Amino acid sequence: MTGSKLSAPYGSSLPWAEPAWYTGRPSAYYKDSHRKLRDAVRKWCDENIAQHTEDWLNAGAVDPAIYSKCAEAGLLVPIAFGKSIPPQWSSSYPIIGNIPPAEWDGFHDFVLWDELIRSGGLASLFIGLVVGAPPLLKYGSPSLQRKIFPEILSGEKRICLAVTEPDAGSDVRNITTSAVKTPDGTHYVVNGEKKWITNGMFSDYFMTAVRTGPPNSGAGGISMLLIPRSSPGVLKTRKIDVIAGPLSATTYVTFEDVVVPVEYLIGQEGQGFKQTMVNFNHERLWIAFQAIRGCRVAMQDAFSWALKREAFDKTLIEQPVVRNKFGNMGRMVESLQAWTEQIIYELEVLGDEEGARLLGGTTALLKVESGMVCKYVAEECLKIMGGLGLTKTGQGARIESFYRAVPSFVVPGGSEDVLLDLGVREALKIHRAAEKAKAKL
Ligand SMILES: Cc1cc2nc3c(=O)[nH]c(=O)nc-3n(C[C@H](O)[C@H](O)[C@H](O)COP(=O)(O)OP(=O)(O)OC[C@H]3O[C@@H](n4cnc5c(N)ncnc54)[C@H](O)[C@@H]3O)c2cc1C
Incomplete structure (x- = not known):
């Protein structure tokens, strides 16, 4: 971590409108690549997003076409991985600002989000990716990663995190959505409901907390299962209107006999x-x-x-x-x-x-x-x-x-x-x- 010299002021000079290091004051945390990232994200958002936010709000949804634009701009890889970008997923996809993946750190993550939020409605599009992708990276099998990451990092498919249920929010230990293995051990059959799932309306994958243990098995009976929307069975989504507005697509999800291959289990049973x-x-x-x-x-x-x-x-x-x-x-x-x-x-x-x-x-x-x-x-x-x-x-x-x-x-x-x-x-x-x-x- 190197200290930075005084740099040229950037952005608004109104008090507190920008972080202190934008105004030219020194900081121990930010170096040239953070400044480069900040400039690139702000420029891209100003050119591609600012003019659309009002239309999206009126339409109640972000234009789906913008997602592949975000992929091309190099937003999806850093958004999916947060504070460090794994080398195996960094060479095939662009990174905004051309920041070398080995240099990417937690402060780049902060700068990226700081600028995305400033842009208005766009950020709501990525909430599912931020919370849904990390379990796949940390605990998913290499073969599942090889299948899913190319789809979500290219912008072709989208992911969200589905933990909360109508009767279990803060108390995650009490979730009841069940995933029962078929007699031949090749699939799980999922039944249950998830509530307030951000981005669920437009997600292709649901990173889902399920109960693989018996009904009263508590925390130790919970597993994480990646459920494709295209799975056999009935997977229904309906939008929930929330106070902040429609853009983050808050969703009620119902699983009825949804059949998922056991290979889509994240890590081991009971680790969810x-x-x-x-x-x-x-x-x-x-x-x-x-x-x-x-x-x-x-x-x-x-x-x-x-x-x-x-x-x-x-x-x-x-x-x-x-x-x-x-x-x-x-x-x-x-x-x-x-x-x-x-x-x-x-x-x-x-x-x-x-x-x-x-x-x-x-x-x-x-x-x-x-x-x-x-x-x-x-x-x-x-x-x-x-x-x-x-x-x-x-x-x-x-x-x-x-x-x-x-x-x-x-x-x-x-x-x-x-x-x-x-x-x-x-x-x-x-x-x-x-x-x-x-x-x-
Ligand atoms: C807009 C929105 C987006 C969301 N996105 C997602 C998502 O993408 N994926 C997902 O899985 N979930 C999501 N959630 C669910 C969210 O994480 C839960 O709403 C949250 O965890 C609270 O659970 P609950 O609503 O069931 O409240 P409850 O658990 O019923 O709690 C209600 C209140 O009771 C009090 N309380 C409960 N237990 C305690 C305790 N032990 N100590 C002190 N006070 C307590 C608190 O005041 C709490 O606010 C989202 C929710 C909203 C509203």
Whole structure:
């Protein structure tokens, strides 16, 4: 990790509209390839996405043609793999900004998402890929990887993650969707329902938590199975309307006697609960990425407005109460950014296993903090905009939309109350392990 020199300011100079390192200030974390990536993603999104977002919102869906454009632009490989790009999947597909795969790190992941979120609606298209692809990479058999990755990395097919059920959300251990082996042992027959599955409407593969053990087998009876939409049996999807809007295609999925070859099992039977929990760590960090840029966009629009809107013979920014709001938002967003960067750095240094052990609870708390900062920023920006903050078009539109998106940072990926508790339990576990180690000395 090399320190960076002062660099040319980039993007908006409005306070907090961009991360500090964009404004030219030094950072220990970002080097030339991060700047190159930032420039490439922003340029591509400005040229290819910005003009479509409103049409997509009106149509209730992202134009499907955009997906192959994203593949050609080199977005899918880094989105699927997150903080490091495996060499076996890096040579056949482009990477945006031509970043050498060996150089790709957690900060590239952050920069990529920071810019994608800024672009508006596009990011919602990839949520399934972000959470659905990692179990295949970490635990899928080489032959399954060789079949599926070329399809999803080329943009030909799409994937999502299906864990939650109508009766089991936070308590993943209680899922009931069953996968029963056929008598000849060659297939699973899947029956059950999944709810709130992001991108499910347009996915070809469902990375699904199923019960392969008996009904009351708890966490140890859960496995992860990749279910192709084209499987024999009945796999039905129907859209669920959620507060944040239609673009992420939230879905109710029903499996009725869906027949899946045993080769589509991810890793071993009984490992599905652990695989789901490990998957959550990157998901929670990535929710922080989205939250930070969501706040910055809202603050940028609110600041522009506060500089020109006059009330009681002064611009809003000349009113101390309004400056107080920006001061509070600024300190919260910068703290969130700094904490996020610290965790990314630690994950770079620690291996996957140690990272999960030492940072699972911290990442859960980071996700909680992200939701809390978003709630504050959305509410304050909305108030600064006045009536415009409640209006779906015009200068307050991005703030109105962010305000509605805030619950998506609070509940999915682990609900706030559950994660607060998890954060403390994980901290205690580390404390007890440290005491035990000390006692052995
Ligand atoms: C827009 C959206 C997108 C989603 N995308 C996906 C997806 O792609 N794939 C997927 O599998 N799932 C997805 N989900 C599901 C999401 O992960 C769950 O909604 C979430 O885990 C909460 O589960 P639940 O809704 O069943 O709430 P419950 O588990 O019923 O919890 C309700 C509330 O009870 C409280 N609570 C429950 N247990 C505890 C506890 N132990 N300690 C303290 N408080 C507790 C909390 O306040 C919690 O918010 C999505 C959900 C939404 C809304």
